[in-house]
Amino acid sequence: MSLSAMSLSEEVVALLSEVYDRLRGEIVDGSLDAGAPLVELTVAERYGTSRTPVREALRRLEQDGLVERGDRGMRVRTRSPEEILEIYEARISLEATAAAAAAQRHTEFDLIRIRHAQTAMEATPDDDPRAMAAANRAVHEAIWSAGHNGTIVDLLTRLNNHLTRYPATTLKAHGRWGEALSEHRTLIAAIEARDSERAHDAARGHMAKARELRLQIYQDDLTSPP
Structure with a gap:
C-alpha cells in the first residue's frame, strides 16, 4: 500500500470514528430522543459528510444497542x-x-x-x-x-x-x-x-x-x- 493510500485510509477511519462519536454522544446526552429517525442523508447533511461514514456509524450503533431498525428505517432505540x-x-x-x-x-x-x-x-x-x-x-x-x-x-x-x-x-x-x-x-x-x-x-x-x-x-x- 502506498503512503497516499495509507493516509487516505487513516482519514476515512478518523471520519468514521468522528461521526460515530458525535451520533453516540447525541443519543447518550438526550439530544436525540428515543424513537427519533436517523435518515442517512439527513444526518450526512447535518454533519457535512457523505452517507458512507453515517451508514457505518449507524451499523456500529445498532451493534451497541443504541439504534434499531423501525418501519421507516433506522431510529434511536426506544425505551421500555x-x-x-x-x-x-x-x-x-x-x-x-x-x-x-x-x-x-x-x-x-x-x-x-x-x-x-x-x-x-x-x-x-x-x-x-x-x-x-x-x-x-x-x-x-x-x-x-x-x-x-x-x-x-x-x-x-x-x-x-x-x-x-x-x-x-x-x-x-x-x-x-x-x-x-x-x-x-x-x-x-x-x-x-x-x-x-x-x-x-x-x-x-x-x-x-x-x-x-x-x-x-x-x-x-x-x-x-x-
Missing part, C-alpha cells in the same frame, strides 16, 4: 420497562459472576486498582451526576477486570451501553449515593477475603437495588410534567 428488566436480569447475574471470579482470581495489582477506584468514588462530590456515574462505573470495571474473564467484561460493557440511553443515574435517588458506597465497601471486603460466595451475593443485591431504582426513575419520568 420491559427492556430495563431484561437488561438487569442479565446484568445482575453477570455482575455477581464477575464479583465471585474477582474474589477467586484477583492479583494484588487488581486489588490496588479496585481500592484506588473506590477511593476516587468516595471523594466524588454528590452534586455532580456525571462524575458520580463515572466514578461508580470505574469501581465496577475494576472488579470486572479482576475476574480475568474477557467474555464477561465484554458482555457487561455491552449491557452498560444499553443503559446509556437512560440518562438519569440511579445514584441521584435520595440516600442512594451513601448506600452504594457502603455496598461497594462490603463487596470489596469480600473480594479481598477471597470469599466468592459473599462477593457474589453482595454484587447481586447491589445491582437488584439499582434495577428497582431504574424502574422507579422511568415511571417518574413518564408521569412528570413536560
Whole structure:
C-alpha cells in the first residue's frame, strides 16, 4: 500500500470514528430522543459528510444497542420497562459472576486498582451526576477486570451501553449515593477475603437495588410534567 493510500485510509477511519462519536454522544446526552429517525442523508447533511461514514456509524450503533431498525428505517432505540428488566436480569447475574471470579482470581495489582477506584468514588462530590456515574462505573470495571474473564467484561460493557440511553443515574435517588458506597465497601471486603460466595451475593443485591431504582426513575419520568 502506498503512503497516499495509507493516509487516505487513516482519514476515512478518523471520519468514521468522528461521526460515530458525535451520533453516540447525541443519543447518550438526550439530544436525540428515543424513537427519533436517523435518515442517512439527513444526518450526512447535518454533519457535512457523505452517507458512507453515517451508514457505518449507524451499523456500529445498532451493534451497541443504541439504534434499531423501525418501519421507516433506522431510529434511536426506544425505551421500555420491559427492556430495563431484561437488561438487569442479565446484568445482575453477570455482575455477581464477575464479583465471585474477582474474589477467586484477583492479583494484588487488581486489588490496588479496585481500592484506588473506590477511593476516587468516595471523594466524588454528590452534586455532580456525571462524575458520580463515572466514578461508580470505574469501581465496577475494576472488579470486572479482576475476574480475568474477557467474555464477561465484554458482555457487561455491552449491557452498560444499553443503559446509556437512560440518562438519569440511579445514584441521584435520595440516600442512594451513601448506600452504594457502603455496598461497594462490603463487596470489596469480600473480594479481598477471597470469599466468592459473599462477593457474589453482595454484587447481586447491589445491582437488584439499582434495577428497582431504574424502574422507579422511568415511571417518574413518564408521569412528570413536560
